[in-house]
Amino acid sequence: MNMLQNNSVSLWEAVSTNYDLCNLFLSSTEMSLGLRDLLSGSVFGGRCQELSGSSVIIATTDQLIAAAALIELDGVARRMVLCPPDLPAEYLPSILKAGEADAIVSDRIIEGPETARVTSFIHCDGKLTPKSYGSTNHYETEWVLLTSGTTGVPKLVVHTLASLTGAIDTGKPRNGRAIWSTFYDIRRYGGLQIFLRAMLTGSSLLLSSAHKSTSDFLARVGAHGVTHISGTPSHWRRALMSSSAHLISPEYIRLSGEIADQAILNRLAQVYPQTHIGHAFATTEAGVAFDVNDGLTGFPSSVLRRTPGVEMKVENRSLRIRSARTASRYLDAEHGQLKDADGFVDTTDMLDLRNDRYHFVGRRDGVINVGGLKVHPEEVEEVINRHPEVRMSLVRTKKNPITGALVVADVVLRSASGPDSDGDHQIQQDILLLCREELASHKVPATINFVSTLAVADSGKLIRRHA
Amino acid sequence: MNVRSEIETQFKQVAKEQHKRLVPLRDGLELLNSGLDSLSFAIIVTRLEDSLGTDPFTQSEDAQFPVTFRDFVNLYEHVTK
Numbered sequence: 001m002n003m004l005q006n007n008s009v010s011l012w013e014a015v016s017t018n019y020d021l022c023n024l025f026l027s028s029t030e031m032s033l034g035l036r037d038l039l040s041g042s043v044f045g046g047r048c049q050e051l052s053g054s055s056v057i058i059a060t061t062d063q064l065i066a067a068a069a070l071i072e073l074d075g076v077a078r079r080m081v082l083c084p085p086d087l088p089a090e091y092l093p094s095i096l097k098a099g100e101a102d103a104i105v106s107d108r109i110i111e112g113p114e115t116a117r118v119t120s121f122i123h124c125d126g127k128l129t130p131k132s133y134g135s136t137n138h139y140e141t142e143w144v145l146l147t148s149g150t151t152g153v154p155k156l157v158v159h160t161l162a163s164l165t166g167a168i169d170t171g172k173p174r175n176g177r178a179i180w181s182t183f184y185d186i187r188r189y190g191g192l193q194i195f196l197r198a199m200l201t202g203s204s205l206l207l208s209s210a211h212k213s214t215s216d217f218l219a220r221v222g223a224h225g226v227t228h229i230s231g232t233p234s235h236w237r238r239a240l241m242s243s244s245a246h247l248i249s250p251e252y253i254r255l256s257g258e259i260a261d262q263a264i265l266n267r268l269a270q271v272y273p274q275t276h277i278g279h280a281f282a283t284t285e286a287g288v289a290f291d292v293n294d295g296l297t298g299f300p301s302s303v304l305r306r307t308p309g310v311e312m313k314v315e316n317r318s319l320r321i322r323s324a325r326t327a328s329r330y331l332d333a334e335h336g337q338l339k340d341a342d343g344f345v346d347t348t349d350m351l352d353l354r355n356d357r358y359h360f361v362g363r364r365d366g367v368i369n370v371g372g373l374k375v376h377p378e379e380v381e382e383v384i385n386r387h388p389e390v391r392m393s394l395v396r397t398k399k400n401p402i403t404g405a406l407v408v409a410d411v412v413l414r415s416a417s418g419p420d421s422d423g424d425h426q427i428q429q430d431i432l433l434l435c436r437e438e439l440a441s442h443k444v445p446a447t448i449n450f451v452s453t454l455a456v457a458d459s460g461k462l463i464r465r466h467a
Numbered sequence: 468m469n470v471r472s473e474i475e476t477q478f479k480q481v482a483k484e485q486h487k488r489l490v491p492l493r494d495g496l497e498l499l500n501s502g503l504d505s506l507s508f509a510i511i512v513t514r515l516e517d518s519l520g521t522d523p524f525t526q527s528e529d530a531q532f533p534v535t536f537r538d539f540v541n542l543y544e545h546v547t548k
């Protein structure tokens with residue numbers, strides 16, 4: 001537990017009043033800020049009060065500026081919507097609308113008719129000016145995170161600082177002894193956990209950059225003496241393909257965001273024999289549920305019964321979670337209820353019990369996890385089905401040793417022109433071209449298989465076999 | 468089928484599809500400096516499974532991750548012998 005669980009303390013207050021800040025820093029590729037300077041200055045050029053009670057969209061390219069904005073705005077803004085840097089521009093209007101945005105904070109120019117409703121646009125370039133006001137903590141700020149939705153438009157998931165920090169033990173402040181880093185962007189749930197963990201345990205934080213190579217990042221991690229580092233199994237597979245992997249020597253490696261298979265756990269243990277390696281189960285909606293620290297994939301069945309503060313159950317093979325760490329709701333009602341009547345979040349992650357150990361075997365809703373990025377099959381099928389020669393299609397997951405999973409498609413054509421014919425090859429290329437034009441690259445099928453039929457249930461829906 | 472030749476073909480084909488600038492393939496080339504991202508490597512492994520009939524990464528839970536292009540070719544040559 002920590003002091004933030006009583007909802008009365010802002011992030012700024014929690015960090016500034018509890019730790020020896022002298023040696024703590026936040027560092028990105030572009031800049032580095034001492035935490036003491038960060039807390040005594042303003043990244044908004046003195047305009048923070050303008051945002052009091054507002055719903056603020058944080059849409060910066062630079063992670064460190066976003067981090068500074070989060071610290072300064074928590075308790076001041078009514079709502080903060082955290083936009084990841086790769087958010088497609090066409091989704092911004094729906095986010096502004098659903099978020100009832102009053103203000104945009106960014107380090108780039110954001111224009112367009114959709115911004116008409118926004119009354120404040122605050123440009124941040126990371127420069128700090130002296131704070132001209134004291135701490136204000138009038139709001140229990142909503143922290144809104146984006147996660148992928150069925151149609152591609154992101155779902156807006158509402159948390160509070162209390163729900164986000166429920167799994168963080170602040171009982172042993174490290175006062176600079178630990179240096180955290182993460183492959184994640186802190187605008188995503190996994191990265192935000194590490195940002196808050198560092199801030200609330202008196203640790204420094206080294207941020208990654210989407211524009212720099214994995215080798216460069218590992219070299220920075222090594223040079224700064226990072227002690228704790230997190231990422232998805234796919235991040236780590238890529239790291240282990242780098243000759244710079246030997247430059248780091250962390251005390252703790254944490255994997256999350258995807259199923260940690262035995263191969264990646266074994267390989268990390270071989271390369272970093274002195275390192276404690278754990279994998280965690282957490283989702284944006286369900287929050288942090290549990291850690292697994294025995295070096296094995298899956299988790300012991302006892303975890304369901306013996307995880308303090310988190311109630312878990314398996315119903316219809318799906319893991320359901322109730323705790324103070326779960327999100328409260330989706331901001332846009334069209335995405336339905338986040339919890340059931342009893343307060344449980346259905347993760348739709350399917351489990352198999354083997355030898356008293358649960359193993360993740362896929363998602364009930366067919367969602368495919370490509371290197372930590374979710375793909376909803378229906379969104380891909382909708383694009384494939386636009387091709388005039390396609391009668392129907394089924395998009396499914398295929399296990400992959402690099403990204404955990406890939407998207408593949410089974411397609412039924414209106415008129416089969418024979419196996420391996422030139423015509424089929426051309427249609428295959430045309431479908432892939434259509435997908436590349438319409439979808440993010442991780443959503444484009446790696447292979448298109450032409451099949452004669454697809455199984456359809458009595459309800460008329462495609463039968464999906466995910467587990 | 469010549470394993471190395473098939474691997475080179477897939478590297479070039481996937482690079483073209485993913486709009487990545489592939490640097491010339493040579494034994495000592497570090498894979499992360501080849502111009503390809505993780506998604507590209509993932510697609511290459513899937514396509515090679517179709518064409519060569521094997522995925523050496525999943526043959527063992529202790530498989531090493533290749534660092535250079537030569538390592539990558541060796542992985543496949545070893546399992547297709």
